[in-house]
Amino acid sequence: MQLTILGCYAATPRTFTNPTSQVLEINNRLFLIDCGEGTQVQLRKNKVKFSAINHIFISHLHGDHFYGLIGLISTFNLLSRNNPLTVYGPVGIKEIIKLQLKLSNSWPQYDLQFVELSSNQSEVIFEDDKVLVKTIPLKHRVYTNGFLFQEKTKERKLNIDKVQEYEVEKCYYQNIKNGKDITLEDGRIIANAELTFDPPSPKSYAFCSDTMYNESIIPIINEVDVLYHETTFLDSEEHLAEKTMHSTAKEAARIAKQANVKQLVLGHYSTRYDSIELFKQEAQTVFENVLLADDGAEFQF
Structure with a gap:
């Protein structure tokens, strides 16, 4: 299982930081999770084959998580893509993208499908013979889902x-x-x-961004191999986390500890802080196994 971080900073793109987007490769399946501005540039920098992306998961309709989607869809068309593409996201994602494609007269020649989500309960949204994907209902200012990717047990x-x-x-x-x-x-x-x-133990990955501290997700992500949890603020700005419905590093660590996950990856940092190392230091006061996401980082699990 390999995780490639294309962007992991909150709010706006900057010269050296990018908003949320990442690529998960699990059991020979590749998934794009969120698609902030600059995603296709980051895909090229990290040498991810565009043709390998057949499924895109959008957590919510805040710009720093999907404003790169229309550009990527359009580029696929310019590259004469033939493979179908499926976008999973909140109700409204289809309308937004179709309107842009319509008014720019650039509807793609490949098969573009949308799976719109509205349930407040965890549900299976993708399944094949190797991988299953469920939603993780999160608490944010707009309707938001995280995503749980579970590898199916391999043959003996x-x-x-x-x-x-x-x-x-x-x-x-x-x-x-x-x-x-x-x-x-x-x-x-x-x-x-x-x-x-015995076959190797199946691996699992939970993506949780954006969300306030939310213990209701613990049964869904219990004992996952890797949890990516947003940490927009440090504990000193807990009041801002509560106001904006985001999480602190310490709160992310509390979720990881209660869910008994094997590895916690932090991301979605506010750029108000001088160093992202501060997030790791704070989280490790609660949960030991902490990694810091950063643009271009690759993790093998």
């Missing part, structure tokens, strides 16, 4: 030595990898556990 790995010892024919290998026991010609039943090894 053959214990070749044991399979050969029992002279199992190759035509049964797939059934064994699927978890089935094997009956030999002499009637003996060989348990699957003797013929296979």
